[in-house]
Amino acid sequence: MPAAGQPARAAAADAPALGAHYDGSGESITFRVHSSAATRMLVELYDKAAGADEKASLPLERESGSDGTWTATVTVAELREKYGIEGTVYYGYRAWGPNWPYDKDWKKGSEAGFVSDVDGKGNRFNPNKLLLDPYALEVSHDPLREGMTDKGVYGSGPEHRDEDSGAQAPKGIVLPGTGSGDGGTSQAEGSGGGTGEKPRRALKDDIVYEVHLRGLTKNDPAVPAAERGTYKGAAAKAEELARLGVTAVEFLPMQESQNDANDADPDSSADDNYWGYVTDNFFAPDRRYAADDSPGGPTREFRAMVKAYHDAGIKVIADVVYNHTGEGGPWKEGDKNTYGIHSYRGLDNPTYYSLTDDRQGPMDNTGVGGNFNTYNPVAQSLVVDSLRYWKDTLGVDGFRHDLAPVLGNTCEHGCFKYSATDPKTALHRITEEMPARGARGGEGTDWIAEPWALGDGTYQIGNFPEGWAEWNGKYRDTLRADQNKPGEKVTPGQLATRFAGSSDLYGDDGRRPSSSVNFMVAHDGFTQRDLYSCNEKKNDQAWPYGPSDGGSDDNISWDQGGGAAAQRQAARNGFAFLMLSAGTPMMTGGDEVLRSTRCNNNPYNLDNEANWLGHDPDSDQRTFRTYTQRLLEFRKAHPALRPADFYTSKDTNGNGTGQLDWFTPAGSAPDDAYWNDASNHALAWRIDGTEFDDPADGLYVAYNGWSEASEFTLPSPGEGKEWHRVTDTGAASEGADQVAEPGSEKPVGGKGTKYELGGRSMAVLIAE
Known part of the structure; x- marks a missing residue:
């Protein structure tokens, strides 16, 4: 294991960590960075984050016998006495290589030594660009920000290659107390306070709340103004979310990304990055989300936030993006020369990115600017090291991976081929080195994949290895279609498969129901309210609800005929689907109060009050919050809804354990004809609670997808028992007590x- 707070070593086992670290005594700093093809490298040191020239420029030496690791050491006394740097040290790298060899006449802003912007091996060295350390633990600022919005300074190509970025570029921050693999204490550890005791709960027992960290409190008057939208503000919401019933909060990306310029100009909001899926650095917590954004502040504040959630019994899951970076793709179609150079590209382009066969452009199998080269051992180590840092030092409990099939890519350049078993993939290393939490809880990490991307070979739902859970898009689409597109051919058999944990996807490879992360909505797409009140996306609205480009045209949504009561009823059904299905349910921030973005299904760029969560619910929203809270508590109270393994059923002769039995409305077991007839829109099931040590001997759920009422004949509740109603989502029973409290x-x-269930409704009964 690395020293406390240190990234795992990316080189030999006895090598110190990459990055910039003080020694154990705090008397010197060592810089270590990887570049396999560089021929000369400098580390430049600054006493200010921006707007000033470097105070020192030190040559790095290539370590003997290394695969391309460069290093330099400077004492604190030298920094102070020779270079006039006291306090925080900011730094960045300059690199020369085959396409731009060193020339003694080179100076900042010149083209001395230049050969080409890119060579035949894909190298894109440019010494005019100051490069951010991929292993920096904090970052000074974003490339673009209010008052500095000229991206040309970071560009290559004939128009920009001689523009020097040093004064403006983001710098790494050397955090005090970060020993270089020698047992030194990290700044995070040394700042007082840990991250609390991690919950050991099984993923099957979690209720995940996906939310944007800034959006959670940016509009909340209960949080002090200076803390809204920050880690500190989010920490203040831990107890409230625990009372709602949430057990895991999944924050949208919190790694450093380009957002300092958000909303400086609403007229150019299309270029804004609110969601954060464009990562600049994989280690640093985003400083924009820190109330204290001074050096060390974001790390301390993030850890304190994690502790607040752990103290409330809530896991923290980090949404991470390792499939591409903020450097993006080519600036002009057909132009191989003009690219942004911030960090990875200028250090070692063919190591960090998957390239085309001729190495002249990015291999883009995701549609977001070029794939990160996860099959390369060095780039792979960066991924693994940063995950370990967020897990061990920053304290998070699990990770949701954006466009996760890229982690399973088995070739570096010119192709994409996914494998769940290849031992050389990032996917394999992640799960081998940081084992998943067991199906029944305990130590380990919760791994969640978004199991698709945009390109050929990237739709891999059901194909991740044991230990991984996946966003189940088939669950979402099947249940949306049955609710919102009655003419589509959804059979009772398909519904049953999704309600029971999607064994067709996860039961054939040793995985369990918890591998299915069930969701009806997520950040990407309509909110829960809009799913049932919008027939199509409306992303071209005026600020602040738009304009936003992109967004799916196939939302499987319906406005329920336009009536507000019918829309609320549909939302109750959709939420009940989640809480009554085997698997791991995920809701989205604001679902509990029917938040709306007015039919904008891709508000990635709207960092404003229209996209932040609201905190002044009306009476209908308060009623829905009560409904949500009580359903969450009902799920948590009944282990029969949270099976560790797939349910068993009696066979056709009535033999077997019969944990779960299916029924038609008439009370009979469905035959093959019923299961496979898409004209049947009603289904019921009984779970034997005694099989799960459940407080209720039996649970019965009836779903009527017809527009008209349907009569259900109830099965046996057990000897000496009667069925009691927990909830009925029908319009007639809407109200604050729609979900009965235990005992009532x-x-x-x-x-x-005979139980009459209204059209498009669900009922839940328990045996007492």
């Missing part, structure tokens, strides 16, 4: 009782 459930009857 109304009796319905026993075996053979």
Whole structure:
């Protein structure tokens, strides 16, 4: 294991960590960076983050026998006495290589030594560009920000290659106390306070709340103004989310990304990056989300936030983006020369990025500017090291991986081929070196994949290795279609498969129901309210609800005929689907109060009050929050809804354990004809609670997807028991007590009782 707070070593086992670190005594700093093809490198040191020239420019030496690791050491006394740097040290690298060899006449802003912007091996060295250390633990600022919005300074090509970026470029920050693999204490550890005790709960027992960290509190008057939209503000919401019933909060990306310029000019909002899926650095917590953004502040504040959630019994899951970076792709179609050079590209382009066969452009199998080269051992180590840092030092409990099939790519350049078993992939290393949490809880990491991207070979739902959970898009689409597109051919058998944990996707490779992260909505797409009140996206609205480009045209949405009551009823059904299905349910921030973005299904660029969560709900929203809270508590109270393994059923002869039995509305077991007939829109099931040590001997759920009422004949609740109603989502029963509190459930009857369930409704009964 690395020293506390240190990234794992990317070179030999006895080598110090990459990055910039003080020695154990705090008397010197060592810089170590990888570049396999560089022929000369400098580390430039600054006493200011921006707007000033470097105070020192030190040559790095290539370590003997290394695969391309460059290093330099400077004492604190030298920094102070020779270079006039006291306090925080900011730094960046300059690199020369085959396409731009060193020339003694070179000076900043010149083209001395230049040969080409890119050579035949894909190298894109340019010494006029100051490069951010991929292993920097904090970053001074974003490339673009209010008052500095000229991206040309970072560009290559004939128009920009001689522009020097040193004064403006983001710098790494050397955090005090970060020993270089010698047992030194990290700044994070040394700043007081840990990250609390990590919950050991199984993923099957979690209720995940996906939310943007800034959006959670930016509009919240209960949070002090200076803390809104920050880690500190988010920490203040931990107890409130625990009371709602949330057990895991999944924050949209928190690694450093380009957002300092957000909303400086609403007229140019299309270039803004609110969601954060364009990562500049994989180690640094985003400083924009820190109330204290001074050096060391974001790290301390992030850890304190994690502790607040752990103290409330809530896991912290970080949404991470390792499939591409903020350097992006070519600036002009057909132009191989003009690219942004911020960090990875200028250090070692063919190591960090997958390139085309001729190495002249990016291999873009995701549609977001070029794939990160996860099959290369050095780039792969960067991924693994940063994940370990966020897990061990920053304290997070799990990770949701954006466009995760890129982690399983098995070739570096000119192709894409996914494998769940190749031992040389990043996917394999991640799970081998940081084992997944067990199906019944304990130590380990919760791994969640978004199992698709945009290009050929990237749709891999159901194909991730054991230990991984996946966003289940088939769950979402099947249940949306049954609700919102009655004419589409969704059969009772398909519904049953999704309600019971999607064994067709996860049961054939040793995985379990918890591998299915069930969701009806996510950040990407309509909100829960808009799913049932919008027939199509409306992304071209005026500020602040738009304009936003992109967004799917196939939302499987419906406005329920335009009536507000019918829309709320549909939302109740959709939320009940999640809480009553085997698997791991995920809701999105604001679902509990029917948040709307007015039919904008891709508000990635709207960093404003229209996209932040609201905190002044009206009466209908408060009613829905109560409905949400009580359903969450009901799920948590009944382990029969959270099976570790797939349910078993009696066979056709009535034999077997019969943990779960399916019924038609008439009370009979569905036959093959019923299961496969898409004209049947009603289904019921009974779970034997005694099989799960459940407080209720039996749970019965009835779903009526028809527009008209349907009569359900109830099965046996067990000897000496009667069925009692927990909830009925029908319009007639809407109200604050729509989900009965424990002990207040109304009796319905026993075996053979007829229960009339209204159109497009669900009912939940328990045996008492």
